[in-house]
Structure formats: structure tokens, C-alpha cells
Amino acid sequence: MPAVPVTIAMLLISNIFMTFAWYAHLKDMSQKPWIIAALVSWGIALFEYLFQVPANRIGYTVLSVGQLKVMQEIITLTVFVPFAVFYMKEPLKLDYLWAGLCLVGAAYFIFRDKI
DSSP, X not given: OOHHHHHHHHHHHHHHHHHIIIIIHHHHSXXXXXXXXXXXXXXXXXXXXXXXXXXXXXXXXXXXXXXXXXXXXXXXXXXXXXXIIIISOOOOOHHHHHHHHHHXXXXXXXXXXXX
């Protein structure tokens, strides 16, 4: 399988773990001491890194570090918005659209030599 789709798939999985590690404790563990939340988050983050590190190594065979970073941010927003709206019950804001449009611009500039 080509490196870019594998990288995208692995970064998507990594971001799901990352988002839960970073933010789910705000909802699910708000009554627990912060140290407990941190330990649980670190446990979840281990799975993030088990996907993120190989994804970046695979991606770096065909993409630059800048391209990997912009791809990561696009994937992060793609995962974060549904998480915020459906899991955290945050209102859907137009700001997510504006942030997404900024990332479209970033993607254009970082990948324009490949287009």
C-alpha cells in the first residue's frame, strides 16, 4: 500500500487516541484528582504514539516534515470537531469552518509543489 494513505490512516487513528487522551478527562473524570486524569491520559497517549511514530516515519519517506505537520493539523481538526460536538456536547461553531479554511490554505501552500 502506498505510503501516503497508510500515513493518513495511522495518523487518523493516532488522533482519535490523542483527542481522548487530551480532552475526554474533562468530561469523564472531572471529579477525580488531576493526577488520576493525567495517568489515565498517559495510558491512552501510549496508543497514540504507537500509531503516530510509525505513521510519521512512513510518511517521511515521501513527504517533508512540513507536509507531515500540516497533514497532522488537518487530521486533528477533522477528528476534533466531531469529538467536541458529539462527545463533549459543545455547540458547532462557525469558527471551526474558518479554522478549516485556514488549513485548506496551509495545505495548498505546503503541497503546491506536488499538485
